[in-house]
Amino acid sequence: MTTEAMPSSRERLLEAAATLTYRDGVNIGVDALCKAAGVSKRSMYKLFESKGDLLAASLEERASAYVTALLPTADDNHPPRERILHVFEQAEAQAGAPDFQGCRYLVVQIELKDPSHPASRVAHRVKENLTAFFRAEAEQGGASDPDLLARQLILVFDGASARAGIKADTQAGLIAPTVAALLDAADMH
Amino acid sequence: MTTEAMPSSRERLLEAAATLTYRDGVNIGVDALCKAAGVSKRSMYKLFESKGDLLAASLEERASAYVTALLPTADDNHPPRERILHVFEQAEAQAGAPDFQGCRYLVVQIELKDPSHPASRVAHRVKENLTAFFRAEAEQGGASDPDLLARQLILVFDGASARAGIKADTQAGLIAPTVAALLDAADMH
DNA sequence: CCCATTGGAAACCGATCAGTTTACGGAGAA
């Protein structure tokens, strides 16, 4: 019956890495990660090249789920403006979670500082995907400058994430009017 | 004649803390800080309670200079809209520096995660000062919702900082139109 | 039964962490 009761060592390590590095920062120790996952260091280093590799893999595994959770379905027939707003509504909903500290992909890039770190590259790709979505919708919606609008939107997205991460304010009722102002300015109605 | 040729140990420590924690993150070691400052650990621990205390003092000392570098003078007789744009022009100019990695106050909050850390508190105050300036100018300029506008502006400010920190894009020509769109939406002309 | 593979526990590596202490050298006062 319990065909999936026991996640593999690999899965437990990926989960622990995602949870602990998000909560405590990327400087969390390998011992703590392994202990949380219930996996020996020996096994960990057989499954992953290094701690950085584990972190990158952990971000990678969640990347597609993260993006698809934010994006609307491809065929919802809603106008581009609403599809863009949908992303920010989802992000704001996530920000309501009790232990939310901002987008993990942004945070890991800031903490690592090294853009060539494999985990930074994964994070960079996630942001690129999101920007590409904004740009495509901006074009579809007839924005006056789709590329500018996409860059403005990802700017607000990351700003909201960073502000949420430092618990700066509640952001209630802040994001939607901001995005709306940018969409209006781009003549995207 | 060289009345100020030699900064005090305290000053050199504050400078080293500001430089190295910005470049390498808050996890830089005390040994490295003292070595860079040319001060023994013993002296450091006589001047400061702890590493965290040194970091907080280093942020504190630069705080007023940072804010005044961004803000226009109180009596420049420019309209509020221009005074707000001035802040973002200054920030964009700073972002052009070769080793710019985003606002140090935002970064330190994200890295520390603990909002009760003395250094986080200093950073928080800096952001509050900036927000207060935006709000005052928004009121002065007759914005439809000064508080909302101020929160939108600090959101963009931190977003730009975070994006610059991860070297996401050049941001050339990105900030000004974004801020302008928000000012327009608030009927602040 | 025996043996070979697996993987966990834990010791171990050299390095570094924050923080304390010791020992020494140099400057000023007597």
Add this chain to the structure above:
DNA sequence: TTCTCCGTAAACTGATCGGTTTCCAATGGG
């Protein structure tokens, strides 16, 4: 000169870092 005081370098604490290695118990196939 001799004594005192100050700050330095450096050793040291015990803990942790990323990563490796050793040892042993459990497992499964012959």
